[in-house]
Amino acid sequence: MNRTTVSLIAGVAALAAVTGFASMSEPDTSGTDTAKAAAQLPVERTSLLCPAPSTSDLAETAYTSFTPVAEGTGDDGAAELTAAGEESADGKTDADKGDKKDDGKDGKEKAVLTPKEPGKPVTGEASGAESPALVGTAEGRFAPGWTVQQTTEIAAGSGRGLLGTNCTAPDTEFWFPGASTAKERTDYAHLTNPDDSAAVADIELYGKDGALKSTVGEGIQIPPHSSEAVLLSTLVDEPQTNLTVHVTVRSGRVAAAVQAIDDKLGGDWLGPSTDPAGSLVLPGIPKDATSVRLVAFAPGDADADLKVRLASPNGPITPAGNETLHIKAGMTAAIDLGDVTRGEAGSLMLTPTGRPTPVVAALKVTRGKGDKQETAFIPATGPVDTRATAADNRSKGSTLSLVAPGRAAKVKVTASAGSGGGTAASKTYTIKGGTTQNVELPVPGGLKGTYALTVEPQSGGPVYAARMLEEASGGVPMFTVQTLPDDRGTVDVPDAAQDLSVLQK
Numbered sequence: 001m002n003r004t005t006v007s008l009i010a011g012v013a014a015l016a017a018v019t020g021f022a023s024m025s026e027p028d029t030s031g032t033d034t035a036k037a038a039a040q041l042p043v044e045r046t047s048l049l050c051p052a053p054s055t056s057d058l059a060e061t062a063y064t065s066f067t068p069v070a071e072g073t074g075d076d077g078a079a080e081l082t083a084a085g086e087e088s089a090d091g092k093t094d095a096d097k098g099d100k101k102d103d104g105k106d107g108k109e110k111a112v113l114t115p116k117e118p119g120k121p122v123t124g125e126a127s128g129a130e131s132p133a134l135v136g137t138a139e140g141r142f143a144p145g146w147t148v149q150q151t152t153e154i155a156a157g158s159g160r161g162l163l164g165t166n167c168t169a170p171d172t173e174f175w176f177p178g179a180s181t182a183k184e185r186t187d188y189a190h191l192t193n194p195d196d197s198a199a200v201a202d203i204e205l206y207g208k209d210g211a212l213k214s215t216v217g218e219g220i221q222i223p224p225h226s227s228e229a230v231l232l233s234t235l236v237d238e239p240q241t242n243l244t245v246h247v248t249v250r251s252g253r254v255a256a257a258v259q260a261i262d263d264k265l266g267g268d269w270l271g272p273s274t275d276p277a278g279s280l281v282l283p284g285i286p287k288d289a290t291s292v293r294l295v296a297f298a299p300g301d302a303d304a305d306l307k308v309r310l311a312s313p314n315g316p317i318t319p320a321g322n323e324t325l326h327i328k329a330g331m332t333a334a335i336d337l338g339d340v341t342r343g344e345a346g347s348l349m350l351t352p353t354g355r356p357t358p359v360v361a362a363l364k365v366t367r368g369k370g371d372k373q374e375t376a377f378i379p380a381t382g383p384v385d386t387r388a389t390a391a392d393n394r395s396k397g398s399t400l401s402l403v404a405p406g407r408a409a410k411v412k413v414t415a416s417a418g419s420g421g422g423t424a425a426s427k428t429y430t431i432k433g434g435t436t437q438n439v440e441l442p443v444p445g446g447l448k449g450t451y452a453l454t455v456e457p458q459s460g461g462p463v464y465a466a467r468m469l470e471e472a473s474g475g476v477p478m479f480t481v482q483t484l485p486d487d488r489g490t491v492d493v494p495d496a497a498q499d500l501s502v503l504q505k
Helices: 003-019 496-504
Strands: 038-042 045-050 060-066 077-083 122-127 134-140 147-154 161-166 173-179 185-193 199-207 220-222 226-231 243-251 255-262 266-270 280-285 291-297 304-312 315-317 324-327 332-338 346-352 360-367 374-379 388-393 398-404 409-415 421-423 425-431 435-439 445-448 451-460 464-473 476-483 490-494
Touching: 045 147, 060 077, 060 388, 147 388, 147 464, 147 476, 161 374, 161 464, 173 185, 173 255, 173 266, 173 291, 173 360, 173 374, 185 199, 185 220, 185 243, 220 226, 255 374, 266 476, 280 360, 280 374, 280 398, 280 464, 280 476, 291 304, 291 324, 291 346, 304 435, 324 332, 346 398, 360 476, 388 398, 388 464, 398 409, 398 425, 398 451, 425 435
Parallel strands: 161 266, 161 476, 266 374, 374 476
Antiparallel strands: 038 490, 045 134, 060 122, 060 147, 077 134, 147 161, 173 243, 185 226, 185 255, 199 220, 199 243, 255 266, 280 346, 291 332, 291 360, 304 315, 304 324, 304 346, 360 374, 388 451, 398 435, 398 464, 409 425, 409 451, 421 445, 464 476
């Protein structure tokens, strides 16, 4: 084999490590076990994007960044979050022209936060309606598992409540079941572009009768290093209570999130559902939920029939009257499950009754009663493979839910040092198959400030996780829920010698 081929293989391996693209280990039909030939290495660069937090003058937003300590990363690297720029008529961003808030060094935008070391959270703050979207990059030892939480508290007015979201990596396709253009709702799709060239995206909406015709959602341009908020009600003629939003990117890449504001029930961020799949898990329904609505969508050409079960602390339960859900192809379906958890921890498990048909799904969850209600959303999520992290936990008001939908699982949970001081602490839990457990959290010693929770499966079946933050204000049970999919902090890099032997056969 010539040197050109060898160099190409080495280049591909290096590119995978730098960009953080993870390859899934799948059976090799040739009979060669390639998974054994792959080494897991920490990613060397990660991008995260945070949407503009609020249009309310009363908004107070906290950002918390955390990177778990990982082996094999070396001592170099850096990470920071800075405000996304706005492109002007001459095609230059504010940062290009040096017009933005300056730190006095080379005209660069002053970072909202800059992590100092892995293993210790760092925080930043923003206030009011002018807070922009943020663009973040982590390299070297700060990249593997980098997590940023954006938490906004709005004491009164439109969007009153606790709004939380994990800042996400850019991608090219997103599904958001659970959006709405009903008269009491104001939902925006936020699209943030981290790159040096413009991105072009389409927004498609699907209701109970299928696709909603609209040309306004086509060809939306997102300038470089900037964010666009699209009011969903401007894309349709008639109000729709239950919608599925599909964002696709024609060129470039974006991060996408839906901000859902209810006139009476507060608001929160609706994160994207995991990729369409035949079976889904929606973890971490609050035990005191007074109302739970399931919204699902079948994006293919076939109808879907799902068995609906609740993973309770004592095992799977089938909700009376809502044993199954039928979803017509290309249409959004919804069922109200009421107070399905009945005072206990719970997660929803959706499995096919027959042949699996890919679906996406999310839950709208309500706590409280009367004019003291608050809502949040729980999208279907993927399992924790190696590790997942929830940042911005406080001394009070954090609940971690772990669910093992199949076999029992052993899970290690680590509470990091605090942002202002303290020492890390860990606990290991066994989650019985088919159950959800709200675990008693390990407490960092001498905690000052906020801390991060890191979840690491040790053995057994798949584990899904979600973290709820809550804070009562004026009798309103304000809360937000973030699911914890795997942080994809490592990448499989095939062994070059093994690759050469495969090519020689």
